[in-house]
Amino acid sequence: MRDTIATLLEKANQTNQHRKQLALQTMPAAVQQVFELLPSMLHYSHPCIPGFIEGDVPSGVCQFAPSARHGIYLQQHFLCSPEEPEHCEILGLYSMGSTATVGQTESSDLDIWVCHNTDLAPERVALLAEKCEQISSWAAHQGVELNFFMVQENQFKTGSISELSKDNCGSAQHLLLLDEFYRTALPLAGKQLVWFAVPSDLEQSYDSFVQQQFELGVFNHEQWLDLGGLDTIPAEEYFGSGLWQLYKGIDSPYKAVLKTMLMEAYSADYPKPSLLAVEAKRLMQQGKEFGLEQDAYYLMLNKVTQYLESIEDYARLDLVRRCFYLKNCECSPLPSDLLDVRSLTWQQRFMAKLVKQWEWSQQKIEHLNLRRAWKVQDVRLAHSELLDALMLSYRNLIRFARRNDISESINPEDIGILSRKLYAAFESLPGKVTLINPQISPDLSEANLSFIHVGKGRSCAEGWYLYKQPLTGLEIVGQPPLEHATYISKLLAWSYFNQLKTDQTQLSLHTHPGDLNLDTLNQFAEDLRRAFPVNVDAASNLALTRPCEIRHLGVFINLEKDPTANWGGKVIEFDAISTDVFSFGRDSDCLVGSVDLVYRNTWNEIRTLHFSGDSAVVDALTTILGKMHRDANIPEHIDVFCYSENLPEQIGANFKQLLVESIKSRLQPLDKRIVKTIVLGNEKYGLFIEDRGVSVKKLENGVEFYRQLSNNKLQRLPLQLNAGNTKKVPNVVEAHASEGLVQYFFENLTTGFNIYIVDEHNRIEMYQDFEGSKEELVQGINRFYTSSREQYGTRHEVVNFNLPQFYDIVAVDGQWQVESYRSS
Template identity: 50%
Template sequence: MCRSTQRPELLHANLHRLVEQSEQFNQQKQAHALAVMCPYSQQVFQLLPVLLHYHHPLLPGYVPGGVPVGICNFQPNERQQQFIDELSQQAVNEPLQTAASPEIFGLYSMGSTSSIGQSRESDLDVWVCHSHQMAPERVAWLQQKCLLISKWAEQRQVELNLFLIPDNKFRTDNLASVDGESCGSAQHLLLLDEFYRSHMLIAGKRLVWLFAPPKKLGREYDVFIAEQFANGTLSHDEWLDLGGFARIPAEEYFGSALWQLYKSIDSPYKAVLKTVLMEAYSHEYPDTQLLCRDLKGRFQSANRLDERQDHYMLMLEKVTGYLKSIGDETRLDLVRRCFYLKVCEGEHNDNEHYQWRRTQIKQLTAAWSWSAEKIQLLNNRANWKVEEVKLAYGELLEALMQSYRNLIQFAQRNRISESINPEDIGVLSRKLYVAFENLPGKVQLINLKIAPDLSEPHLSLVQIPEGRSNKAGWYLYKPSPTFKARSERHELEYSPNIAKLVAWAHFNGLLVKQTQLELFNHDSQVSLRHLQEFYGDLARTFAVRTPDPSNLALSRPCEVRQLCVFLNLEQDPTASRQQGPIEFNVNKGDPFSFGRQFENLVGSVDILYRNSWDEIRSMHFNSPMAVVEALTTILGKMHQGATPPESLQVFCYSLSFRSLIRTRFEKLLRECIDLRLAREVGSTIKTLVLGSEEHSIFFERRGVSVQKRETQLAPAQPTHRTLPLADHGDKLVPEIVDVYASEGLMQFFFEGDGQEYNIYILDEANRIETYYQVSGSKEELIQSINRFYTSHQQQEGQSYFAHFNLPQYYDIVQVAGQQKVLPYRTAKED
């Protein structure tokens, strides 16, 4: 009796041909990528394998200690070998070091590199793959080296992002957190899908996945690949397997949508494409046809590298098919324009490797029946000004939010929870809220890298009084020959007060040092000279751009970082005193209650501040109570546990007594800030006389309030005193909760780590609710609260991005016998 033996299934019938083909295609991709790069980018790209293969004090990224070195199968090319030889000559006393057994499995670029979407300004995202068994301290050393290499690249104006990827990353739970360019828990298998469809081998092992049969999915894929290694078809010395997957879990789409919305802040055109792609994927759920599998099939059946294997072209093809299937011609046109603008960035190179890009773009625009005028408008993006940018901004946000809403509805239909962790939801949502939510006092930034330069040579500021057809306030225009012609044109921006309008023009780049201003005033006391002074003070105090806020800052209540006060810009009581003699008496010299008539010499107060979330906020006060209203409002933005502003400046534009008014107001403001942030137990009352009226300002743990008191006319003598804390009925609330109470957002404080815990909830107005001995999962509670916010607030008529102002969550902990408040972290990360 003969025993039948089943021959093991081959990885691929034409494996040898595919290996040769992949090497050929990879060389072509590298040539395409290098052709688009600037010289510094070429240098970084070429030298990166050398920097990670060797370790030497003369090399960028050197870190003392046992840093992992050596890239598997690294064979330097001619340029790399020349660099190595030159370095070896300099390092005669300390030869170049690498490892006998290389510890880095491979370097792989991902993203737009080598695709039609790559431009000279594109960043370089590279995965550095290593064994999951590498000791944590050695991973930390390698991470430090990668950070130093990225800084070296940054000095050459090249954005290089190196991501350490253990070989089992996609076979385990995703415990990462959002950090800079890392999507953290926002994406997991969707990230692997993007990597597989866009990767290019720089140095190291070949990826098994590209050569495996397309129908091998999930568990079947893992078993099959294990057999290939076991039977000798594959060798671990030459091949790396990051895993396969049957489908994308539905739980990932919400986090991915948040991540792409966040990326739109810096890359709006690409983000629109990727967000609609997520929507298309969810539309096909559960039988999603992933682009990475489509590309694998095309690679294995191809005999040459062409546009059918370009992952940007595949993405366009996918979203086009989806939008056509649902009849959305509006977004289809926008997607095409986004694609065109993305692939045409920096399209000015005559290199022969650009020819295939130009050919593809020409074929696409012909297929779309675009007019020459439409193409010319898009080609002229470098010269777009605020009108074009505002239009594009509105279109981009509408498209992004439509995809986001559709993905939220997808999650609700399938009754799924999100896989992204609460901390990452909080950080990403806060970034979106800061970038896009348009609040009454917020200076909104509209140029999401849509156009390079919005500066204007001339700008007009026009005041419209009450009783006209237009809303009363200030309007910003480009100059016209006549006032009538100007009023018939659409304004660039409107604001009820001039300070916010000038701030908007400054932070959006319209108003620069060279801009000529003209002023059409009606009933305010602003003069062109004072307006120019104000802009100069503003521009010297506030940089247009500052570093992005940290994740830690976004997980805490916002704090005032830069604070500027501008006095008497629009209303100046001293101007009316110019008709008669100016009388000054040292005993009646308080500018808040000045002279025999007890005049308040502050007519208007404008406040501009930048907070720790990097928002710019503006406030205007012009009533007789302007001083008190301004003080209580800005103090309300400071919770008791906040740090004082890093900078505080006061400017005054009065015709008379400038220094007196400015100095007095600044002294009062600093005193009030000190009282607000003091940790004294009890309430403090400060007395302030405005004109002939006396006011009491109450400083309490949870806020500041004011009360007018009847008083005899007398020289103003501001005082303050501390009162014992009244029993206001919530004495069981820990004092630390009041210290962190912050207006404008919901705050949840958890006390206790056992099966039961207490919850203290502060609403936007700092009203408190308490719940004792609550049982159940904190994480599930937070997820349900966030889900409620994301799915319901839009239905109440709020703006698109209002629902990104999610609550903040904190743990009350004991440290060295004292209570402290820390941002909430999920238990799985502890």
């Protein structure tokens, strides 16, 4: 067996050396330099070398013997010749992902696993991670995206979980991550990986075989690193992995479609899936020369192809092939005629072979090659196809889990964070601005955008229509609209945040005689641009564990309806000292005819709303305040713009004052109910602000006012499911009640716990003295909500990402607070 293992190791090393040469061929000079210098930068700890930090930072990469070339690199680039470290504490450095695969492009990032001993002190691991962050920052200045992942030697054997982040899947996938690592791993420096030297037909007995070889001295811990085997993948991982790939699909949809369908294909083989890493190892150990059939990305494509052909889903198969082409030919598209393959790169030759097998037409290749020039129609079609495919794969994984009575291995914190990221990105809601261009095309800008209003009684729906053709000439005749909405602010916000509207775009407007004109529309567009940046930092995990809050609020007054527009030639009598724009002049007119809201929340959703008519002011206020739980933060920015022909500054200032006062009333601690009366025109309204929400009522007289107080008092009593006990709902629960979400609050008792459930309308139910597993309860609730909106038998089922939020009620310094629930 010693000779067999030596032979298998030699084959693995030969294959990896060949793959490394292919990887270097594809890399631009800057990436090559970073790639070659990585082992030295982690091996040494020297002030002249990027990444150096003070402290007891682990250094020394096992089995790494710097070559003369490495020494020249260090001398040339950093002017130093560092001494060898006394100890080697880094077990190995291995790249993974697209590097050295057909999926590698000139813009590909580098994903590096930094493997370390289990007994390395946590504070020293933190120092090593900090050093890696410093190296990543240095690489970024060279134009290279470099990601490091800290990996404990035994984390895949013990199930250790890293914190969820943009690039780290946390508990979402575990052994499936190891499967991806093994099929794409390229050793850079460090110990030999045991897995590659174990015969592929012994995968089911991997642990016992490896233990035996260590006992016999064939393997030793000085030269070999064992991350674990792939004898079986727990079915529980499929749900979390599917959720993770959907999350990655927000920014990289083409790759995510492939990987999500791979999870679906794996689940179809359950309970004994044929893992791609094992297949890649089998081909390598057969001694075949490295080619397309051994490429990790091709193996993934082939696995998905076989699965889709088996279920006769040829529509998704065509999409998968297009995704594969677009992902892999992003920087180097194939020439459409494919006549001279000698001038192609090695990846292009691989792709040319596949395209011929698929019998693609020249026109199809040309269309895909022009992706960087795609505009809104092509991008919207692509986005819809990608989203449908991702959701179908995800639903199939959910059904697989339910058929097999599988609990999720992903922990509740991670499933909550991921589901909210997906909710913010994918959930389609009235008034929400859907972002349609997740890195599909670099430029959706249009030279012209036309807004056309259609009134009642026409053949098409009433409202506003957006076109990309100018109104002059005949270009627009017979063209389909890009978008429709009942109010114009939604259309302009959609075109702005999807970057169709730029500073160079010419706007056109066609509407029936009214208050909105082209100058006002252009001013609104400019105000929107000044108030809201298109790109902002991603929502933090902390924000996603909390109810969403309004972060940036834009209020646009009298955009569509301006009560002052008809003042021309009239004598308007009013008191200039005590002007009340809500009940103005002799006739007590309300000078606010319409209110449009655009806001970005802490989950990075863009929402729009429109209110018009006599109650527009109170309707807008009630809606804004209703989206703030009592312990929410005040929005970071509140911008108010007014487009009135007369008194715009006064109207805007008065509205902002009323808005800010109302927000402060909503967010201040409440010992008693707050009632705010607002006079609009000749009508009086009561704004009732309570712990759990805000309501409004037109007040006809004093009797009506006190009747409403009584009604509100009755309505705020919580529903007690345990009728024999009248325990009061804790104030901290009411303070965190957030409209539009289902929230579960757990109050621990000596034995068991109380449960307070707040629904989407801030109604509260109570379960007292619940005994059982909190963990199982949370998982069961998540499974119920995940599948509760499915309608079997259709291809366009709805996926529910608005999963409940879970909290523990805890005492901190004598004060009751809520914390996001964490599994034990």
